[in-house]
Amino acid sequence: MTSAALWGSVAASSLLLGAILGILRQWPAKLIGTVLAFGGGALIASVSFELAEEGLATSGPVPLATGLAAGALTYYAANRAVEHLGQRQADPKAPHLQGRRRQQGGTSLAVGAFLDGIPEQAVLGIGLAAGQGVSAALLVAIFVSNLPEAIGSASDMRESGASRASVLRIWLGVTFICALATIGGYALADVVSTSVQGAVNGFAAGALLVMLVDSLVPEAREKGGESAGLVTALGFALAAGLALLS
Template identity: 60%
Template structure:
């Protein structure tokens, strides 16, 4: 349990680091876009190799498909609700970090409890992708008039919830079937894919321009190499 708490804190800690970097200074749009693009590539790799593929191996295609649908619809619905109240890409990225972070880090905890050890590739993908999500979202939130303390509190809460999700996954591992674990993987993948297409990739392209595609490939290659 202590090990799950530690690794969960390591993975979620990058959200706080990204938040601190985002409010510390003005970052050039091109740099923010490039970092977002790199993180998008890493997340695409995580969806492909660490979430979808492993989910199918654990419980088959049906549980993953159900989880994929649930994750996509959950993110889509909540994103629209939040967007009406607090418009802006920053809010969408923060919501995405929470919705995909909870099941992603639960998967980390499940892996630890099952004796597989921590998945270095998934841990790296979570850490690498959290940074640009938090930096980009914090920059947008700051530009929208949110205060620095409120932005840092937001990331602190998201990081704590995601860390506890790792501990929760560890605790649930023995009581859940492979189908349930596969569904968790699918949920994370579905939420991630909608967030990527709706928020992260468009924001990266808008800020970085045409180099965004090349940097996305680089992020994918690095994360895929780790997996």
């Protein structure tokens, strides 16, 4: 349990680090896009070599497929709800609404980090409980992909007029809950069947796949430019290598 708390805190700490960086200064879009692309490649490798492969080996295809569908649908529905919240605006050209729109955009990013962070970190805890040790590939993927989400969200919130203290409180809460999910995954592995464990792996994989296609990859391409694909391949290669070595 202590190990789960430690590694969960390490993985989630990039959320708080990103928020701190976001309120300290404005970062170039190119840099954020590059980090997003690298994290996206690492997440693709983690879905392939960690979540799907481990879920299949643990429980077989049916629980994995069930969890995959549940994770994909859950993230899709939650993401749509966040988008609808952000669209509840009057004339977007009205100057006095710009700050409010930025704040809602920042809040949407925070909710997104929360939604995909919980299943990711729960899988870390499950792996530790199963005696597999910490997954270096998944740890790197979570840490790197969290940074630009938190930086972008905190920057938007700060530009909207939110105080630094309120922004940090939000991200401290998200960080704490995500870290707690690792302990939850560890405890869950001790009391549930291998079928449920495989379904949790599938849930995380499904949620991440939808998040990658709907949010992370398009934003990485938009901000990172033409080199985003090459950086994504680099992130995939590094994470895949770590997965094979671990």
